[in-house]
Every structure is written in structure tokens, then in C-alpha cells.
Amino acid sequence: MSPLHLCLLLSTVLFCIGLAAVLVRTSAILVLLGVELMLNAANLNFIAFWRYGPGGDDTGVIFVLFSIAVAAAEAAVGLALVIALHRHRRTIALKAANQLRG
Template structure:
């Protein structure tokens, strides 16, 4: 069987790619996608821990299901906001959206 640490390494790698994406990408939709990657890393973690550490109760699985639900809600709201910004300025590049500063 695949040992637990391998799952954790994959999860940590996916999480780091997500963090890098959020910090390095300039497109709001790409940042949103990177956040989704981070959430998926969390789900890998939760399910791996559930299977290896506490398979007797379902808390880990339930937690992962809630993470899906919230991620979907967050993406829905986020994309709606990105569309609103796009309608106002014809751009979703974060650096172009810079009225507020000082």
C-alpha cells in the first residue's frame, strides 16, 4: 500500500504550486484557479489522514465534502465579481485594476 507520507508530499506540492500561482499570476481568474488548487491540496490531506489515521469515524470525509461545497460557493461569488470588474474596465489583470491606492 502507498504509505501516508507520499500523499502528504503530493498535497504539500499542490499547495505550494497554488501559493506560487496566487503570488505570481496577474490574471484574476488564474488566481482563483490557484486558490482552488490550494483547496484541493487540503482535500488530499483530509482524505489521506482520514484513511490512515482515523478510518473509524467519518469526520474527515465530511470535512472534505464541506470543503467542496464551500469552494463551489466561493468560485461562484468570485467569478461573479470578476465579471462585474470586467464589465467596468474590460480587464481582469490585477495590475490594471488600481483605482484604489495611496
């Protein structure tokens, strides 16, 4: 098995761990962390293809930089939502977030 295949396999495993967390866990914060993990797995793919791919351009690395920046913004907004949810419902269980009006 080639290094590129191994990298892709690793990122698949990480992606699936994140996906399982998003689907199974009840805590909003853990779900957010699962989403972050999935994003990270995707980033790893970009780096793997930049390192082993045939192309000679560096767009993969640049894309990962943007992805990291956007993931940081996502974490900030997501956790602000969690805090707002906790303020209204006194819990961060996802089941509690079942109303559109605050």
C-alpha cells in the same frame, strides 16, 4: 517513506503550485484557480488522514464534502467578481482592481 507521508508530500506540492500561481500570475481568473488548487490540496490531506490516520471516525470525509460545497460557492462569487471587474475596467488583470469605489 510511508503512504501517508507520500500523500502529504503530494498535497504540499499541489498547494505550492497553487500558491505560486496566486502570487505570480496576473490574471484574476488564474489566481482564483490557484486558490481552488490550494483548497483541493487541503482536501487531499483530510482524505489521507481519514484513510491512514489512527482515528476511527469519519469526520474527515464529511469535512471534505463541506469543503467542496463551499469551494463551489467561492468559485461562483469569485468569478462573478471577475466579471464585474471586467465590466468596469475592460481587463481582468489584478492590477486594475485597485479602487474601492466602483
